[in-house]
Amino acid sequence: MRRDYTTITTDVLIIGAGAAGLRAAVEAGRKGVKVIILNKASFPSGSSNISGGNMQASFGWVAGDTKENHFRDTVLSSKYLCDQSLVEILVEEAAQRIFDLEEFGVLFSRTTPDRYAQTMGGGFTVPRSVMVGGRCDDVLRVLYKTATGYGARMYEQVMATDLLRNQDGAVIGATAIDIVTGNFMFFKARSTILANGPCGRLFKITANTRSATGDGFAMAYRCGAKLVNMEFMLFLPLGFIYPEFMKGVVLGELSSFGENTKALNVLGERFMQKYAPETMEKSTRDISSRASYLEIMEGRGTPSGGIIIDNSMNNLEESENGPVRNVSYYRIIRDCLGGDTANMKDLLEATPTALYCLGGIKINKRCETSVPGLYAAGEAEANLHGANRLAGNSVIETQVFGTRAGYYAADYAAGVTTPTPDPVELINHEYEQSRSAFDGRSGFKPIQLKKEIQDIMWNKVGIVRNGEGLIAAIRELEGIRQDKMPTLYLSSASKRYNYEWVEAMEVDNMITVAEIMSRCALMRQESRGAHYRSDFSETDNANGLYESMTLNQNGTVQLSKEPLNTSKMIPEDAGPDG
Known part of the structure; x- marks a missing residue:
């Protein structure tokens, strides 16, 4: 039918x-x-x-x-x-x-x-x-x-x-x-x-x-x-920490405000000296974000859970976030945090934020x-x-x-010249799948599962990872899919402008991608760029120069290590297959 x-x-x-x-x-x-x-x-x-x-x-x-x-x-x-x-x-x-x-x-x-x-x-x-x-x-x-x-x-x-x-x-x-x-x-x-x-x-x-x-x-x-x-997953070192509706919105890199930016912890220490003494605040995003995250997690963040940016020595007119070069960003900072912060007179609080896969x-x-x-x-x-x-x-x-x-x-x-008839059976299947959340009467709302996934990913698959946390994340994500998603329900039976329905479909996508990300992170037993594992903190060029390949094998995540295209540049300590 x-x-x-x-x-x-x-x-x-x-x-x-x-x-x-x-x-x-x-x-x-x-x-x-x-x-x-x-x-x-x-x-x-x-x-x-x-x-x-x-x-x-x-x-x-x-x-x-x-x-x-x-x-x-x-x-x-x-x-x-x-x-x-x-x-x-x-x-x-x-x-x-x-x-x-x-x-x-x-x-x-x-x-x-x-x-x-x-x-x-x-x-x-x-x-x-x-x-x-x-x-x-x-x-x-x-x-x-x-x-x-x-x-x-x-x-x-x-x-x-x-x-x-x-x-x-x-x-x-x-x-x-x-x-x-x-x-x-x-x-x-x-x-x-x-x-x-x-x-x-x-x-x-x-x-x-x-x-x-x-x-x-x-x-x-x-x-x-x-x-x-x-x-x-790429994180930026600087995102708004407040007001709440702006939390996570991009403020940029440490160098975005100028050549003389200082990143400080709550003790007033210029912490990039510890993590990247040569490049300091001009470090790449992965290093800067990890440094900011570790300072916060180790108790040297602000009461709001952020780091402090001192821009007082920067030139406002030359700043990428200033009124000359980027008036839009300048106005956002001014409207949310005040004129003195936008004009680099007051200290700025910020948090690392997830940006880009x-x-x-x-x-x-x-x-x-x-x-x-x-x-x-x-x-x-x-x-x-x-x-x-x-x-x-x-x-x-x-x-x-x-x-x-x-x-x-x-x-x-x-x-493509041959007309394709509608695959009615496939369409019917997708139709039923899309409406399955309307069948539930009690259990979990989509927003509850979204927040649970987000907490798991931030705490266990975020800027700093380890094997124990990744295994726990996979187990918890599997639990959500097997035990909680079947009891998903919606507050309204209406299908018009029902964003809770949209969120129900998004939860399915989120948990699929979250599990793939977690399993790939567990397979890569080294630290490289945006992937940092505290239990494998060194980069391993002898074994780590591969693409982690994910394929759907009858509904199961299948992982493999595939050769990498290094046609022009390769590190000196690469393995024989690099």
């Missing part, structure tokens, strides 16, 4: 309306195919929307600013764990993608009419980061206008629930829920791009928006796509996944960043690989 659903047909389906998804829509539209974009929230939204918009690219205007140095900085920051073939693409195409954005209508900060303003960051050898003359939401609006100009159509407040495949194993679209009406939908597509990667909401303190629940990773895993390096869906140079007809771009993809990411490499990643995903997905779609 066919359930009540609506079928909408397109050539290219893009799930996610951030910078990667929209850039893919532009490129696919340029090739003349029909494009539909699904956005779980209202536009503009998502992690791209709250990004500062900095992008790394080499223009050769500064001594030492070469593509080779951008490549080297990225590989070194990744702790040699990136796919170097993808890094080569990034550094080669980054500048052109910025020129594209400017042609579309994005404004960039400049020092002269013919040169962009470029800034330093942790792990940079030269100033290379180009700044949007506003915030990244400006980039999204420009890309949206450009994409719709090529005929793309966006469905807002529509949550994709799962990918469907045909008998040959190729992805043929996705099922979805219209959050406004509660209607069930099937978006039939010749090719599909996942651009909905963020999963920061797995952790109780995060810079990500409420929609960042790992939906793209979970959908890819369930349909058989390979995931890699899911143990690597460095792992994701395995892609090749064409952004193809291991499943035919399925592509990935932006934070959904891997493995560009390896074990740690440089500031500014993620936004430009959305443009470089969003372009490629749109181009090649459109090519693939043009080659």
Whole structure:
């Protein structure tokens, strides 16, 4: 019996309306195919929307600013764990993608009419980061206008629930829920791009928006796509600690406020001297975040649970968070914390915050996944960043690989000529699955399970991990899935604007991704970049230069260690297989 659903047909389906998804829509539209974009929230939204918009690219205007140095900085920051073939693409195409954005209508900060303003960051050898003359939401609006100009159509407040495949194993679209009406939908597509990667909401303190629940990773895993390096979650050292509604929102890196930033504990000690005496507050994000976290956990944090930032010696006009270079950030700090803090006169309290999943869906140079007809771009993809990411490499990643995903997905779609009938049985199954939470009458509400998952992940799979904690996390997550999720219930039977229903579907995705992340972290018995284990605190290049591969084997997480692409750079102490 066919359930009540609506079928909408397109050539290219893009799930996610951030910078990667929209850039893919532009490129696919340029090739003349029909494009539909699904956005779980209202536009503009998502992690791209709250990004500062900095992008790394080499223009050769500064001594030492070469593509080779951008490549080297990225590989070194990744702790040699990136796919170097993808890094080569990034550094080669980054500048052109910025020129594209400017042609579309994005404004960039400049020092002269013919040169962009470029800034330093942790792990940079030269100033290379180009700044949007506003915030990244400006980039999204420009890309949206450009994409719709090529005929793309966006469905807002529509949550994709799962990918469907045909008998040959190729992805043929996705099922979805219209959050406004509660209607069930099937978006039939010749090719599909996942651009909905963020999963920061797995952790109780995060810079990500409420929609960042790992939906793209979970959908890819369930349909058989390979995931890699899911143990690597990037944390920023500085997020708002109050007011409560801003907790976790990005304040930046220690160096974001200026060259003379001092990070202090509650005793007034400049604690980076202990963790990174050579680079101090200019250290990369993984080191700075871990140092901040350890100071707090060892009792040297503030009563609010944070660290202290002293900006009194910085130049306000030169600060990346000042009124000249980034008036948006300056105003946010001023409005939330007061003018004296924004003007760097008062001390600033901050907390580490979950920002970005460095792992994701395995892609090749064409952004193809291991499943035919399925592509990935932006934070959904891997493995560009390896074990740690440089500031500014993620936004430009959305443009470089969003372009490629749109181009090649459109090519693939043009080659699919045989009409595909609706897979009614699969659609019916997804229909029933999506509505199963309405059957419960007592037990646990979705928000209760969300908070439990977030506490487990923050405390046991967060900035500092160990084997005992990871085993406990896996056991507790399995307990939630087996014992608590079957008793999930909703307060209302209405399907219109029922965000508790949305949260019930998100819980399933969150627990899937949380278990994968925990198991990958347990397998990697070393510390590298954003993955730090107190019981294996050293980096092991002899045994640790591998991609941790995750595959869905009949509903069970199957892990393996796969060879790494180290085509140009490799550490001297790498093992024989490195």
